[in-house]
Every structure is written in C-alpha cells, then in structure tokens.
Amino acid sequence: MESRNNKVFRLVIVFLCILIIGLAYLYFYYKKENRDLRYSLTSLESIEIVSYNVDSIDKQIEDFKNIDDAIKNKYDEYYTNIAKLEKKINNGESSVKIAYLTFDDGPYDLTYKVLDTLKANNIRATFFVLGKDGVEDRYKRIVNEGHTLANHTYYHNIGKGLYDSVDSFIQQVDKLEKYLYDITGYKTTLVRFPGGSATAKGLKDDIIKELHNRGYNYVDWTSETGDGSSKKLAEKDTWTWYQDTTRDKNIIVLLMHDYNYSTFNNLQRIIDDLKNRGFIFLPLHNKSMMAN
Numbered sequence: 274m275e276s277r278n279n280k281v282f283r284l285v286i287v288f289l290c291i292l293i294i295g296l297a298y299l300y301f302y303y304k305k306e307n308r309d310l311r312y313s314l315t316s317l318e319s320i321e322i323v324s325y326n327v328d329s330i331d332k333q334i335e336d337f338k339n340i341d342d343a344i345k346n347k348y349d350e351y352y353t354n355i356a357k358l359e360k361k362i363n364n365g366e367s368s369v370k371i372a373y374l375t376f377d378d379g380p381y382d383l384t385y386k387v388l389d390t391l392k393a394n395n396i397r398a399t400f401f402v403l404g405k406d407g408v409e410d411r412y413k414r415i416v417n418e419g420h421t422l423a424n425h426t427y428y429h430n431i432g433k434g435l436y437d438s439v440d441s442f443i444q445q446v447d448k449l450e451k452y453l454y455d456i457t458g459y460k461t462t463l464v465r466f467p468g469g470s471a472t473a474k475g476l477k478d479d480i481i482k483e484l485h486n487r488g489y490n491y492v493d494w495t496s497e498t499g500d501g502s503s504k505k506l507a508e509k510d511t512w513t514w515y516q517d518t519t520r521d522k523n524i525i526v527l528l529m530h531d532y533n534y535s536t537f538n539n540l541q542r543i544i545d546d547l548k549n550r551g552f553i554f555l556p557l558h559n560k561s562m563m564a565n
C-alpha cells in the first residue's frame with residue numbers, strides 16, 4: 274500500500290515538473306514573441322520617420338528647384354528694407370549709420386589683400402570692376418564672398434572714346450556685363466561712370482535713360498580717400514581725405530581704388546574708425562537711395 278502511494282506521489286511530482294517546464298516554456302516563448310513584436314514596432318516607427326524625412330527631402334528638393342527665385346526674392350525683400358532704412362536715416366528717424374565701401378578699376382593683385390581684410394572684418398563691400406583677362410578667379414572671389422560686383426565699363430577709356438556717344442558708353446557696359454556673367458553667373462545692375470557721372474557732360478541724361486532701360490542704376494560717391502588722382506598720395510594724405518570727406522555724414526559711399534597701397538595701408542584704420550563712429554557696412558544694391 275505504501276509503495277503504491279509512493280508511486281502515485283512520484284507520478285504527481287513528475288507531472289508537476291512537466292507542467293512547470295511547460296509553463297516556463299510558454300512564458301518565455303510568449304515573452305520572446307512580445308519582444309520581437311516590440312522590435313518590429315520600433316522598426317516600423319523608424320521606417321515611418323525615415324519615410325517622413327524622405328517626404329520632406331522631396332519637398333526640399335522641389336523647393337531647391339526654385340532656389341534662384343527664392344534667393345532673388347529674399348535679396349529683393351532685404352534690400353527694399355535697407356532702402357527704407359536709408360530713408361529713415363536721412364529723415365533723422367533712425368540713428369543707424371551706413372558705410373558703403375567701394376573699390377574701383379580692379380581687379381588687381383592687391384584686390385586679394387583687400388578681400389582678405391574685408392573677410393577678416395566680416396564686411397561686405399562693392400567692387401566697380403573693369404574687363405581684364407586672366408583674373409577670372411578674382412571676379413569669382415568677389416561674388417562668392419558676398420560683395421557686390423558692379424560695372425565700371427569694360428575699358429574705362431576716358432578721353433579715348435568712352436564718352437564719344439551714348440552708344441560708345443553703353444556698348445562697354447553691355448560688353449562687361451556679358452563678360453562678367455559668363456565668368457560668375459552674376460548679372461551686374463549697378464554702374465559707376467569712370468570719372469563720375471559729371472564726366473559724361475551733355476551725354477549724361479541720355480546715358481542714364483539707356484542704363485535704366487537695361488535695369489541699371491548708377492552710383493557716384495559721397496566720400497573718398499583721394500587716391501584716384503594722378504598725384505601719388507602718401508598714407509597720411511589718404512587718411513586726411515577720408516576724414517575730411519566723411520565728416521558729419523550718416524550714409525557714406527566711400528570711393529577707393531584697389532590698386533592703391535596708400536589707401537590699402539589705411540584700410541583697417543578706416544574700418545576701425547567707421548566702426549567706432551557707429552557705422553554698419555553694407556554692399557551697394559540697385560534699390561539703394563545712393564543709386565540713381
């Protein structure tokens with residue numbers, strides 16, 4: 274009897290063991306299943322995130338197709354606001370002061386150093402350039418570094434044909450515009466008359482009409498370092514010219530030449546002085562009040 278009870282007891286133990294093992298197997302099996310499911314869910318989420326990003330990349334690519342328009346609109350908006358600011362400054366409604374640094378007749382070797390100085394000061398300026406072979410990288414650098422590339426006629430031959438007629442002037446503007454566009458992809462919209470607009474004398478108004486027809490405005494200057502004269506000026510002279518011609522002005526267009534070392538050697542000093550006087554530095558633009 275006792276041995277029979279023992280047998281039943283052993284059978285119960287074995288059954289219980291099988292049951293525990295079975296339950297444990299089922300428990301771990303479902304736990305694993307669950308985990309796998311969670312992993313799948315997480316991967317699904319990642320896929321969704323990735324596909325969302327892909328969607329937005331598609332949209333961005335679509336936007337980039339119109340990037341030229343987008344940039345142009347942004348520039349137009351920005352410069353329209355600058356023009357409003359200029360008006361306020363002139364009406365005494367704003368204490369902001371604007372300095373437009375301009376460099377004429379280049380690019381020369383010295384243009385690199387001028388660009389380096391502007392870059393070191395995080396300043397954008399304007400370069401009224403001529404047509405020169407073999408200096409394509411200099412035009413490109415002017416544009417790439419955010420300065421305004423502007424038209425100063427192809428040959429700058431004052432007294433040797435440039436001001437013979439409206440056509441002789443406009444031809445050189447067109448020629449330079451095409452030349453610069455082929456190199457940089459940038460179309461100039463600002464002109465400075467070689468010698469200043471007064472040099473065109475009786476032709477001035479008709480030339481301006483033709484320039485406006487082509488979407489151009491012209492810019493003279495309010496201030497200068499005097500380095501364009503045939504006399505070789507010493508550094509102290511260009512500094513004096515700068516001081517005398519910028520006094521009491523809130524918007525200045527400073528005429529300089531990027532071939533001239535007596536100006537270049539004062540450039541950092543001029544920038545520091547303008548900063549101390551509260552000026553901000555901007556590249557010239559077609560909508561500026563200083564462009565007519």
Ligand SMILES: [Zn+2]
Nearest residue numbers: 377378467468
């Ligand atoms: Zn010039």
